Amino acid sequence: MLEEVVKRELRSIVGDTFFHDDLESLVTHSYDGTPMQQALPDGVIYPGSTEEVAAVMKVLNRHRIPLVSRGSGTNLCGGTVPVHGGIVMVMHRMNRILDVDLDNLTATVQPGIITKEFITHIENLGLFYPPDPSSMAISTIGGNIAECSGGLRGLKYGTTKDYVIGLEAVLANGEIIRTGGKLMKDVAGYDLTKLLVGSEGTLAVITEATLKLIPPPKYKKTMLAMYKDIYGAARSVSSIIKSQIIPATLEFMDNPTIRVVDDFAKLGLPLDMEAILLIEQDGEMEMVERDIEVIVSICQSENAARVEVAESAEHAMKLMTARRSAFTALARLRPTTILEDATVPRSRIADMVLEINRIAQKYNVQICTFGHAGDGNLHPTATTDARDQDEVHRVEAAFEEIFEAAIRLGGTITGEHGVGMVKAPYLEWKVGSAGIEMMRGIKMAFDPHNLLNPGKLFAKESRKRVVIDHG
Amino acid sequence: MAKTELRSNSLPTALGLSGAVPACSPMAYTLKQTLDYDQLTNCMRCGFCLPACPTFRETGVEAESPRGRIALMKAVVDGIMEPNAQFETQMNHCLGCRACEPACPADVKYGQLIEQARDAVEKHTDSHRWWIKLARKVAFKGVFPYQNRVRMVGGALRFYQQSGLQSFARNAGLMKLFPAHMRDMEKILPEASDKGVVETIGTWHPAKGEKIATVGLFRGCIMDILFTETNINTVRLLNAAGFDVVIPASQNCCGALHAHSGEQFGAKELAKRNIRAFMEAGVDWIISNAGGCGALLVDYGHLLHDEPEWKADAAWFASRTVDISKILVDQGNLPQSFGKTAEGHATKITYQESCHLRNVMRSSDAPRNLIRRVEGTEFVELFEADRCCGSAGIYNLTHPEMAGSILEHKMEHVKKTQAHVLLTSNPGCLLQMKHGIEKHGMSHEMQAMHVVDFLYSQLK
Numbered sequence: 001m002l003e004e005v006v007k008r009e010l011r012s013i014v015g016d017t018f019f020h021d022d023l024e025s026l027v028t029h030s031y032d033g034t035p036m037q038q039a040l041p042d043g044v045i046y047p048g049s050t051e052e053v054a055a056v057m058k059v060l061n062r063h064r065i066p067l068v069s070r071g072s073g074t075n076l077c078g079g080t081v082p083v084h085g086g087i088v089m090v091m092h093r094m095n096r097i098l099d100v101d102l103d104n105l106t107a108t109v110q111p112g113i114i115t116k117e118f119i120t121h122i123e124n125l126g127l128f129y130p131p132d133p134s135s136m137a138i139s140t141i142g143g144n145i146a147e148c149s150g151g152l153r154g155l156k157y158g159t160t161k162d163y164v165i166g167l168e169a170v171l172a173n174g175e176i177i178r179t180g181g182k183l184m185k186d187v188a189g190y191d192l193t194k195l196l197v198g199s200e201g202t203l204a205v206i207t208e209a210t211l212k213l214i215p216p217p218k219y220k221k222t223m224l225a226m227y228k229d230i231y232g233a234a235r236s237v238s239s240i241i242k243s244q245i246i247p248a249t250l251e252f253m254d255n256p257t258i259r260v261v262d263d264f265a266k267l268g269l270p271l272d273m274e275a276i277l278l279i280e281q282d283g284e285m286e287m288v289e290r291d292i293e294v295i296v297s298i299c300q301s302e303n304a305a306r307v308e309v310a311e312s313a314e315h316a317m318k319l320m321t322a323r324r325s326a327f328t329a330l331a332r333l334r335p336t337t338i339l340e341d342a343t344v345p346r347s348r349i350a351d352m353v354l355e356i357n358r359i360a361q362k363y364n365v366q367i368c369t370f371g372h373a374g375d376g377n378l379h380p381t382a383t384t385d386a387r388d389q390d391e392v393h394r395v396e397a398a399f400e401e402i403f404e405a406a407i408r409l410g411g412t413i414t415g416e417h418g419v420g421m422v423k424a425p426y427l428e429w430k431v432g433s434a435g436i437e438m439m440r441g442i443k444m445a446f447d448p449h450n451l452l453n454p455g456k457l458f459a460k461e462s463r464k465r466v467v468i469d470h471g
Numbered sequence: 472m473a474k475t476e477l478r479s480n481s482l483p484t485a486l487g488l489s490g491a492v493p494a495c496s497p498m499a500y501t502l503k504q505t506l507d508y509d510q511l512t513n514c515m516r517c518g519f520c521l522p523a524c525p526t527f528r529e530t531g532v533e534a535e536s537p538r539g540r541i542a543l544m545k546a547v548v549d550g551i552m553e554p555n556a557q558f559e560t561q562m563n564h565c566l567g568c569r570a571c572e573p574a575c576p577a578d579v580k581y582g583q584l585i586e587q588a589r590d591a592v593e594k595h596t597d598s599h600r601w602w603i604k605l606a607r608k609v610a611f612k613g614v615f616p617y618q619n620r621v622r623m624v625g626g627a628l629r630f631y632q633q634s635g636l637q638s639f640a641r642n643a644g645l646m647k648l649f650p651a652h653m654r655d656m657e658k659i660l661p662e663a664s665d666k667g668v669v670e671t672i673g674t675w676h677p678a679k680g681e682k683i684a685t686v687g688l689f690r691g692c693i694m695d696i697l698f699t700e701t702n703i704n705t706v707r708l709l710n711a712a713g714f715d716v717v718i719p720a721s722q723n724c725c726g727a728l729h730a731h732s733g734e735q736f737g738a739k740e741l742a743k744r745n746i747r748a749f750m751e752a753g754v755d756w757i758i759s760n761a762g763g764c765g766a767l768l769v770d771y772g773h774l775l776h777d778e779p780e781w782k783a784d785a786a787w788f789a790s791r792t793v794d795i796s797k798i799l800v801d802q803g804n805l806p807q808s809f810g811k812t813a814e815g816h817a818t819k820i821t822y823q824e825s826c827h828l829r830n831v832m833r834s835s836d837a838p839r840n841l842i843r844r845v846e847g848t849e850f851v852e853l854f855e856a857d858r859c860c861g862s863a864g865i866y867n868l869t870h871p872e873m874a875g876s877i878l879e880h881k882m883e884h885v886k887k888t889q890a891h892v893l894l895t896s897n898p899g900c901l902l903q904m905k906h907g908i909e910k911h912g913m914s915h916e917m918q919a920m921h922v923v924d925f926l927y928s929q930l931k
Binding site for chain 1: 509512513515516517518519521522531532533534539542543546551552553555557558561575576577578
């Protein structure tokens, strides 16, 4: 509960329309895209400018009230669930494109702009902003920056961090900092820009971002490789990379995923296949044609049952859009879908797929796998029912073992979804206790009173890692 | 992985409402009984529905989105919140356009949830003012269930329009007594009729040429008194395309207005009468020319799912209901191109989709396919044609502000098409588009028509 004086102060900054503490507002800001996580905030605020954010932060700092800043609340790690209550700050009103600099090929935006709207605007100007998380039709650039979102084009073009070159952010004490700029080189001190990208709202509130734009590829070709053998598909991924071809997109979907995606998107996907690879290459026409030819022959030598090239750009786009629905579409099988994004070196994709299926069998749970195989980032997704506690515990145990397997294969517990609440107990497995301590130190330097998105990244207690020896 | 405690299992406690959840109110109890918890759970809060939702787009407020509304319903069932006045308002603020359904990869039946919520709310609400209560009672129980009474309303309206009463009311400034949005609607209301399609042309109309199938026309209630001509043209089009048409006289209102307003019981009774009427008529297909009605007709299976003796017949009815455009494209025998070539420049045509035709009956391409067959015209795609125009049944009368602001955005896009003819496939949308055209002073350069009327005028 907020004291009246705090509410008064907050209302005087943003106006009555943009501060709410009624139950309806609290309930509708108690969750994000993560299953089984919910906690009520004490208030919801919609700032309209950096100055308002700073003023709000000063009030909250004075009263030691936590703040969770968010965009559309679509993250998958419990990153914006207000577990310690406090204020949820929704950035939707700050949604302007401030500047597109065609001389420097940069765009400066406010954090609340919807990613897809930004991308469309940029593409209409003949430029390209590659990060394309599956949620981009509703997620915001600010949210993408906070989580360092990836997407389907990550393996060739990198992720959000590779395109953020300057930030404006409000610190926990209400001070405003600016980092980087329209600069392709800048080594003036620690790279605070990169530090804030992916910091999950725990270090500062991002209020403006300068993004790098690139010229769009001139030509694209999209294809599907279909397999009766799931490991053939996984092996193809490693073989393609090994032959030094980096496709723009290299996506993997197993049979249950193919089925639900087709049920939603009605694209006539091959339901009799155990796995498909959705592959796109872009660039100069000659190079694309040559790469696709090589990829086709690699897929065939890994026993692809069928290889098809998309008939039109429109069809290719439909395939990509359909793939983006995979996670949610899996909810057609069972009501609760819990997905993870364990990531391994690209050469170990086939090993990881084997591990996931072994673990699913061991714990008697259904795990469907799809993901950005080309960058080693798989999305094993358990389809379950939150009301079945016993099964949910088995799912938890299975994922624990999947994390363990990923790390054993030289990978990480999360490739692009972030740590948030749900992976906090495993962070130490990846970064070690010295790593955790270092991160805690950084957090203390930015946010000494632990007001910014508390309860995330750092677990009260790390899980004990049981290393299983498979001989 | 959800390693932190599983909050859903002990929600009120986890949310800091430790143990002291108040005994639930009668409305909360009804909501718990009515709402389908599986559907509530199926929403996994991915947020894909948000950009599709008109009220979210207008307000940017989570509670005004399908994800938000489902979260509110679930919060009531989970005992996190009591359904208060704000809850009621929010449930009624949804347009019911169901654009969130095709956008939902998880296949959550939002339309069913919102109707269940409204039904539960309506059972307990005492917030309606007395005259709304009276109007609801008269309309839902006294008029719509009886086609002859609907026609009497049509007759009264016709009398008003033709007796000089309308011009008297307008001249004497009587219309000023009504709110602006009602005045606007009064202006664009077409000439009403006390004779529906059956009274005008009879019940049986054989196919021209070789017969493909026997179809039954669902004439609708509003449709039949305000757009009798469209019903007649529908019959003529079907005949021309090779269908025998029968119009069962004992059919009545589809029940959509009831279902969308929390009057499930009334809707069910109407559904049963319609099922009986069309079964007795021995038709192969039931043809709807109003997306709003059609969407409920194809939902009869769900509407009557808890009445075992009706299950099979309702499923038959639902699976046999099809939109006029769809059957013409899929089975009809219309020429691949027809119509008169216009003198000089081509007539520009654009199309505003009916939400329920698109989102529930899932027919989006068929009307466009037919429109493109008309020679001497140029089809211009309307930007965001798939978005609600704000009409939404009687929403534009009950929520004029939201409907008005949605219409304004729609008209911006309509203007850009520079079309001469704006086609729609539902009477409510048609009236709203006429209203928009009138309001923006565009009636000299653009007219709104039902797809059927346009096609038939070109085929004649």
